[in-house]
Amino acid sequence: MVEDIDPHIIGITESWATPDISDAELGMTGYVMFRKDRLGRRGGGVILYIKESIQAYEIKLEKEAECEEAVWCNIVTGNSTLTVGLVYRSPNISMEENEKIHNAIKEVSKRDCIIMGDFNHGHIQWTSLQSTGREDQEFLNLVQDSFLSQHVLEATRGENVLDIVLSSQKEFVDNVKICEPLGCSDHNQIHFIIKVKGERNRKIRYRKNFHKGRYKDMREYLAKIDWNNTLKNKTATECWNILKSEIDCVVDKFVPLKKQGKRSKKKHLSKEAIRKIKYKQMMWKTYRHTGSEEDYSIYKEALNQATAEIRNSKRSYEQKIAFNIKHDSKSFYAYVRSKQKVQDKVGPLEGSDGNIITEGFLMAENLNEYFSSVFTREDISILPVLETKFEGREFDYLGQLIVTPTMVAMKIRDMKDNKSPGVDGIPPKLLLEIVEQISIPLATVFNLSLEEGIVPLEWKEANIIPLFKKGSRNKSENYRP
Template sequence: MGDVNHGHIQWTSLQSTGREDQEFLNLVQDSFLSQHVLEATRGENLLDIVLSSQKEFVDNVKICEPLGCSDHNQIHFIIKVKGERNRKIRYRKNFHKGRYKDMREYLAKIDWNNTLKNKTATECFGNILKSEIDCVVDKFVPLKKQGKRSKKKHLSKEAIRKIKYKQMMWKTYRHAGSEEDYSIYKEALNQATAEIRNSKRSYEQQIAFNIKHDSKSFYAYVRSKQKVQDKVGPLGGSDGNIITEGFLMAENLNEYFSSVFTKEILVYYQYLRLSSKGESLTI
């Protein structure tokens, strides 16, 4: 995928008028590659292309509005490849869809007088009530998949509103194609770009100002800007085998840190305790 600047190539008929364009077209055909972009990507010219060795690898190609102040349109497409997913699916309670009426009816049927009779406060609240609450939550509150959050924290509500308005104006321009609609879209683009820049600057200033009180948010934002996310493993075990399972890697790291951790001298602490009592100790 890229900008090749060969605008004289007719990709639908596989013809070209320029010498360099024809040479590039011959190279693509000799390499048995398929080109998937068939609409203009910069004005009336088709300059950005997506190549693949098989047509089935790329699907659902869409030409969208330009990104930021660029004069090239975005190209959205799906690559059909199978990849290994090592992220386990996690579930959490969906309390918004809990059956609270059934929960109340279930708890009302319990004979609390006999259940809590002759029990201490610790037994009542720490064991019995906690056990019953956990039981009704598991019974009447469904689970849902815990997806990865994609919300941009640095975007304000005003920035999101202007982004949606810009996208709507782009669709209007693509449908009608008039100069007036394009001018409206450009104005919406400039406003959205300025609002995104201001919103991001305000968010970064805020987390930098609060770093002493909320350092977690600051470093989480810094890590989110990393292109390559760090992950643990695989690790080499003490027996020389490679460890890839999460639980076993945690156990291996625990054993290693325990082996290199500084062992404090107990005699020194015994001396401190004796000194606090006014007694002497000879080492």
């Protein structure tokens, strides 16, 4: 199973391991093992395997939540932490141990978490959220009161759902599959995907800094071009390609590069909040050095002041971006995305042959094929001939449509300079700076396009972003362009 699937995390309940069995006998190459054996009796026990490439460490809960057969680990994912717990609840569990499991779930559910295991609550109907037994009803109430989502809806042993997966956010778990039992076990395997933000490989990238462009030099360069001769006897597509080439040339010459990929500053923190955070940190170091109660009191006061200032600063920042959403929606949505615990990404997707597609290019092809299939393909080889006739006053007749440089310049000046560029990579900021120099060649391109009835090929290209609707994220039909 491990060789076929290569899972990042493996949880085993009823391991039947005992303290006299060494870690070397139970360990697996490439995984860090966390185990909790049943003491004094046969059976039970849990083992959690986490890949070595994942930063993980075991944690201890409060004393009243220390379960006999459960293990808890923190997994570091990017800038956040996910708690993963593996629990075995015996069908013959004592009231005291059952209470500890409940306390553990209450404690862990206050953070980002995934709790899985064999809980032996076979009388809970998870689809209707109903139960018949007292203990089952208490557990169901606990799950609901803790705002946890339960993802296993099919039977895992016989006709009962004994093995479950709980998460603090529904989006953390996806693509749950009930698979055949492993070895001589009478419980089905549960396979699922954990979706959390991971640490990206931060490469130093560069992009053009249009806010520091040498636009005076750029305008002088473009003003020297004789567009009438340059674009003479050219098609609309050829004219656009020439114009685009000249624009790319001046961008390379006069727009500097800037590094991209550094962690952005926490914009919601005011200068006063940063000052109080630094003071709090300094007081903590002082207390650690002296160990005096007086310094600890000073630190606690600094901590409270910093916490209050952070809260006020965050509230002010959120009010500011909400107030400016009409003029600067980019900042609003960037802030919302930064608060999402789960990356809203596409796939993996299921291909037409049933196989899972993970490669980006192939997923794009799969989505493109589906999006294209929902449109009707008409036969354009035979088109009706439109009769040219006009009924009305002569001065109402629409003659030849001419686009003037003045009309082009007016449209460009209506653009907002903080909008993102399209596929051509030309931002509105650049167009606004060189509007007088490019309005003539752009008008030429528009007029030729109207005359030929052909749009330049590059104008037909667009960035298509698949938006998830509902259902499984592995199905192409659950996305829209």
